[in-house]
Amino acid sequence: MNTSIKTISILGAGNVGTFFAGSLYNLGYAIHSVYSRNYDDAFLLAKRVGARAARNVKELDNNSDLYIIAIKDDSISELVKNLQVKNGLVVHTSGSIEMDVLDSISNRIGVLYPLQTFSKGMDLKTKGFPICIETKQPEDYTLLKELSERLAGVGQAYPIDSKQRKALHLGAVFVCNFTNYLYSIAEDLMKINELPLELLHPLIIETVNKSTINLPSLNQTGPAKRNDIKVMKQHLELLNSNTGYKEIYKVISEAIINKYNK
Amino acid sequence: MNTSIKTISILGAGNVGTFFAGSLYNLGYAIHSVYSRNYDDAFLLAKRVGARAARNVKELDNNSDLYIIAIKDDSISELVKNLQVKNGLVVHTSGSIEMDVLDSISNRIGVLYPLQTFSKGMDLKTKGFPICIETKQPEDYTLLKELSERLAGVGQAYPIDSKQRKALHLGAVFVCNFTNYLYSIAEDLMKINELPLELLHPLIIETVNKSTINLPSLNQTGPAKRNDIKVMKQHLELLNSNTGYKEIYKVISEAIINKYNK
Numbered sequence: 001m002n003t004s005i006k007t008i009s010i011l012g013a014g015n016v017g018t019f020f021a022g023s024l025y026n027l028g029y030a031i032h033s034v035y036s037r038n039y040d041d042a043f044l045l046a047k048r049v050g051a052r053a054a055r056n057v058k059e060l061d062n063n064s065d066l067y068i069i070a071i072k073d074d075s076i077s078e079l080v081k082n083l084q085v086k087n088g089l090v091v092h093t094s095g096s097i098e099m100d101v102l103d104s105i106s107n108r109i110g111v112l113y114p115l116q117t118f119s120k121g122m123d124l125k126t127k128g129f130p131i132c133i134e135t136k137q138p139e140d141y142t143l144l145k146e147l148s149e150r151l152a153g154v155g156q157a158y159p160i161d162s163k164q165r166k167a168l169h170l171g172a173v174f175v176c177n178f179t180n181y182l183y184s185i186a187e188d189l190m191k192i193n194e195l196p197l198e199l200l201h202p203l204i205i206e207t208v209n210k211s212t213i214n215l216p217s218l219n220q221t222g223p224a225k226r227n228d229i230k231v232m233k234q235h236l237e238l239l240n241s242n243t244g245y246k247e248i249y250k251v252i253s254e255a256i257i258n259k260y261n262k
Numbered sequence: 263m264n265t266s267i268k269t270i271s272i273l274g275a276g277n278v279g280t281f282f283a284g285s286l287y288n289l290g291y292a293i294h295s296v297y298s299r300n301y302d303d304a305f306l307l308a309k310r311v312g313a314r315a316a317r318n319v320k321e322l323d324n325n326s327d328l329y330i331i332a333i334k335d336d337s338i339s340e341l342v343k344n345l346q347v348k349n350g351l352v353v354h355t356s357g358s359i360e361m362d363v364l365d366s367i368s369n370r371i372g373v374l375y376p377l378q379t380f381s382k383g384m385d386l387k388t389k390g391f392p393i394c395i396e397t398k399q400p401e402d403y404t405l406l407k408e409l410s411e412r413l414a415g416v417g418q419a420y421p422i423d424s425k426q427r428k429a430l431h432l433g434a435v436f437v438c439n440f441t442n443y444l445y446s447i448a449e450d451l452m453k454i455n456e457l458p459l460e461l462l463h464p465l466i467i468e469t470v471n472k473s474t475i476n477l478p479s480l481n482q483t484g485p486a487k488r489n490d491i492k493v494m495k496q497h498l499e500l501l502n503s504n505t506g507y508k509e510i511y512k513v514i515s516e517a518i519i520n521k522y523n524k
Binding site for chain 2: 166
């Protein structure tokens with residue numbers, strides 16, 4: 001068993017893989033090799049972090065201390081078939097895949113799920129987000145906790161099992177992916193009406209501020225909360241040209257009405 | 263015509279009325295009288311801003327320079343029937359009601375729509391949000407612009423007509439009321455799974471940061487964006503006990519799939 005993680009290989013060169021590779025490299029970890037389905041992506045990322053790009057999974061260094069799998073959920077089980085490691089710890093970073101998808105590799109497996117949204121241009125020094133950890137061996141939990149706290153800050157490593165992780169991931173979809181889609185609807189409405197999206201920024205920011213101070217369920221405002229039928233009818237008419245937006249407006253408004261006006 | 267606004271009466275003691283009364287009072291405006299459907303609310307707010315509480319609309323001071331109507335949209339037209347003013351400017355603060363609902367009062371009417379979400383405990387010094395202004399008389403625009411810039415900051419007063427204002431209000435519903443409801447779904451999911459909601463805060467905040475830097479339509483991530491059917495199916499199963507949440511998950515995911523995978 002290793003006493004700490006020093007060398008790392010990264011599988012995946014998307015937003016998450018890029019973040020892990022870049023920030024761990026900056027923290028002084030040696031990045032051995034980088035694999036991506038797209039070799040060019042692997043090559044560019046590897047170059048940035050002083051690593052070797054692998055053309056396929058079998059070409060990865062087989063003596064890294066840690067392998068971080070940050071690829072599309074659907075592809076993990078396929079990739080695992082070809083992964084050969086000597087004694088390293090292998091983790092995936094998915095919110096919704098069970099740890100045991102990695103069972104065939106070895107006894108040293110785990111999950112390192114960062115509860116954050118990453119983009120390629122992101123500041124690699126970003127801290128202050130939780131990392132959810134699950135491991136088969138208790139000793140490996142300690143290793144991942146040390147690494148996670150260096151990466152995200154002290155107190156940011158959480159022991160989260162597969163069931164809880166799935167609930168967190170579902171929550172993340174609501175507060176990140178879905179809210180972002182609502183923002184993009186507003187983006188579209190502003191464009192159609194020749195208004196700058198920036199007009200809505202203070203409102204967007206204050207809504208979030210309020211939601212981190214109070215419980216969101218106590219913060220609800222708006223026409224649906226007041227069951228203001230006239231305004232909702234007017235809004236639906238404004239959305240007449242887009243069935244998709246109209247459907248979203250209806251379904252969320254109905255849920256709010258049911259919650260607050262029963 | 264007044265050369266500037268010095269005295270104000272407030273109609274409505276909810277979140278918006280409370281904000282206007284409190285922050286205008288702090289800025290040195292004299293608040294004459296406060297009316298609310300609920301007299302106790304009017305009494306308490308009036309006390310805070312050195313004003314007189316009115317038991318009904320007819321009891322309001324009739325010689326204020328400005329009357330700010332911040333009541334439920336549905337009630338504005340009814341309230342207007344009883345409002346008597348000498349020479350003051352009368353504005354409502356609604357995002358979705360036409361200015362001309364005030365036509366019967368006088369020639370000096372307008373709209374003062376703050377594009378922000380207010381709560382009663384809010385910091386009254388909060389600035390940096392747009393105030394959308396519409397007036398019948400061009401001179402009154404100048405008066406409201408001066409007041410708005412003292413209230414929300416220089417450059418925060420925007421001439422916005424009724425049609426644009428409705429689009430802004432609809433956008434506001436999506437980015438504020440609906441996102442807040444999504445947060446409250448996550449709040450519920452965390453509670454059910456005995457996880458602290460705070461775990462999601464860094465994600466919520468980063469999602470907003472990204473949306474103010476890039477266009478939201480370029481930031482979209484998540485299972486629906488990747489058309490990851492397995493994960494979406496798993497999520498829908500997790501939501502089996504709540505038809506409302508399930509419906510929202512489906513409708514938004516379908517919209518994202520349609521947008522990014524066609």
